[in-house]
Amino acid sequence: MVRQRAAPSTPAAERAAAAAKKATAAKKAAAAARNAQKGAGSGSSKSSWNLMSALYVAIGVLVLAVVVATLQQQGHLFQAAEQPSTDAAAKRAPLPPVEDRSRGMSIKSIAERAKSLPCKNRHTDRDCHNFARHGHCSEAPGWMAVFCPASCNTCELKDPSVRCDAERIGYERTPALEPGSIDDLFANLPARYPEYNVTYLSRPPSGPWVVKFHNFLDDEEINTLINQAAGDLQRSTDQGGFSEDGVQEQVISQGRTSENAWCDDECESNPIVQRVMNRIAEATKVPQDNFESFQLLRYQIGQQYTRHHDSSASDNEMLAGPRILTFFLYLSDVEAGGGTRFTDLKPPITNNPERGSAILWPSVTNDDPRRIDSKTFHQALPVEKGTKLAANIWIHQYNYVLPNLHGCTGSFSEFE
Template sequence: MKKRILLFAVTLIAAGLGPLPVKSQDEGEQSHSTSVAGMVKLLEVEAQLIDALKDYAGELEKKLQAVRSGIASMRQESKRAQDSMEGYLSNPLNSFKLIRRMHRDWTLWQIFMDEPVGLTQVDSVQELREQMPTSTDLEEAVTALDRIQTTYGLTMADISSGILDGRQYNVSLSALDTYAMGQILFDEGNYASAAGWLYQSLVWLEDKNNRLPAPVEVSKGEVQAVYAETLLKLERHADALTVVNIALEGDKRNDIKMLLKKSEIETLIRMGPNTIVKAPTLKSTSTRVGEYERGCRGLFPSLSTNRKLHCLYNSSNSDFLRLAPLKMELVGLDPYMVLYHDVISASEISQLQEMATPGLKRATVYKSSASKSVVVKTRTSKVAWFTDTFNELTERLNRRISDMTNFELLGSEMLQVMNYGLGGHYDKHYDFFNASSATNLTQMSGDRIATVLFYLTDVEQGGATVFPNIQRAVFPQRGSAIVWYNLLDDGETNPQTLHAACPVLVGSKWVCNKWIRERAQLFKRPCLKRGK
């Protein structure tokens, strides 16, 4: 596998393009796949690349037309000479022209043939390479698609055909797509999933109607070689031998390589029994379905089954709500959790998105061991932060949050606007901090007493906020907001608030959240533990 990657890099260098840039997060890794809004510019870059390729084709066509025109003219003169060679050459004018053509014209044609075509377009592509995804981006995209497949229990065959959780979409994966999935998962040691994707690549290549353009085509023999190697890693020796035998019947160019592999597998089979591993190509590679996965799949009990929960117009939290009460739905009592409906308008949502898009950055998580916020695989989204006094909209939203929660916002964190990308998620976590490793900010402003989460968009599939310990799942509804308490009445942290953002299956998920600190709630919740 490393040899294939090295060969690819050498090919790029030989073509004068060089390898794609490799950037660390500190150097500005763009993490393209972690935000739908962030990926929009990739479509713009791709459009520019296609234009450059089109212009390159135009330059080739000009050169090709010149060659064909020259051929037609020269062929006509040559045919006249071929009909009577001696008669043709007996005329001194013909003889002179022949010698001149052979000495001068063909030298110029050789120079013309050697002349590179489309250098301007090649330079344009080179300039755009800085904006293209890196190997890290591709690995993150593979991980995201694998996360979607396992979390929602989807089959690889369905995903390849464009069927996502029972819905058919007008898109499918090619052999190149599924082969890339298999290659990268193989390199990561996820052999079971890799085998499933490589199998789908072979299924695609079996269809004679499917064609790949020459520069990017992949041979069936190459895929079969990697698939056999993957089956060997799974100790499915007999299956690997079958794949090798099929490859030997098809692609004769791989005979020596495949014969050596066949000999190796036969030796392994003779040395020990073949371990049968259930094929991973039909169902999710993970058979265990936890509470998190059940919540993401919408399998938690409906809120309507709990008679203690109800809906009402909240008009008591503030004087303003007496004039304009908010629609509130009680979601849970431990922790206290309410869902507000139609609490943020479409124009406010649009303005927030416009404000956030230019400054979206990869979301991070604070690590006490490192004493700083770092990028982690368990949180894939992009965020933008806004101070309470950033503009009239942020001031208005903060007043509304105060009305919704009846809390003071002094000392609380800034508004955070987030956009999730390909399989964007935030794994199971708590919003409160560990008091024993509290930062100066936590010691000064207190812990996060409550979380307010606005849903700025509907999400076609997936993207729920799930609370595994209490079997609650809230699916995004544009204009709604969920509020929950992270601390108990005595100020202790509440483990029932464990929650997660499920992977986005289809859609662009935008949210805005506010973490409210406890110190300012001295008179709002006087029963909080002393010393907090």
């Protein structure tokens, strides 16, 4: 199981988060002024001199707060802002925005400053300084916070509990599924999509919901997805442990021997890819922002993915929550083998690849979308003849794009 999504560059959500942060700073300044005014007014003397001085104090505090906020945004107070603190309350306090801390500075001054910081870049200093200079600290803040913290002057964000603070990134969690939603969704699919001749491979009460959409993709869509993957395929990985800065190790495993490529920003902005994503969002009634990127897969003879689950209970601790649904697209027929087998059903069921078809199943239970559905363990059987091309769309309970942008989903794609 891999989790990855290309970091989108400054999506609307990120701009909204930045705007919200600015609004909060302004509100804080106003509140400070209001408090100062209140404090002055609560004194025993009611003389007009006292009122006037209270007003001057309030105005003074307001001006000071605005000046401090502005200087912080422009990076002039970076020395003070980056002081590491182990104090939990201080960690919860709003952090200065990362935007513009390094954008446009000369490489020399970024390098000078980085040398004096208590943390080091994980990527080469030269590249990191260059990325920072060109605004990537705000455009790909999660990746940069983990790999180039010194160049962005965001050493405090190496700590995932700081980096992934929901308030800091302006994250509001709206669940895609409520208890009962899965049954409603799956029960209604055949009636909603007569054009795809939706059939149940399995359904409650005897098994989990697994539905098949026939001819879900047309030739143009299939070819576009295949072309996007061409040239980018790499040996697939499984998820390993977490490092202390919240990055999940990707391990080569004997259980997963296919190759895969991620649909990056350019691929995702392709209108034909968009058309497919929109259709999946409409079919599942989950917004696209809850999707990981398309993961395109190629299995050659003997390649497989042994029994696994797409989600794990610990995903409930991540901002995006667990994967709740898998929408799996078949981009080729396979001459022999290569079926998707739901291993834990009695008897197990196998769906054979059929170019253009898709299957959909839940990874969590209908009654409690926080609980992993133990009935949906599955495997990709080894290809015996031919080549299998396919694609995963993993769908989360909450918005995935924003936490991914901030490096809070466990892994990153290399950003270009």
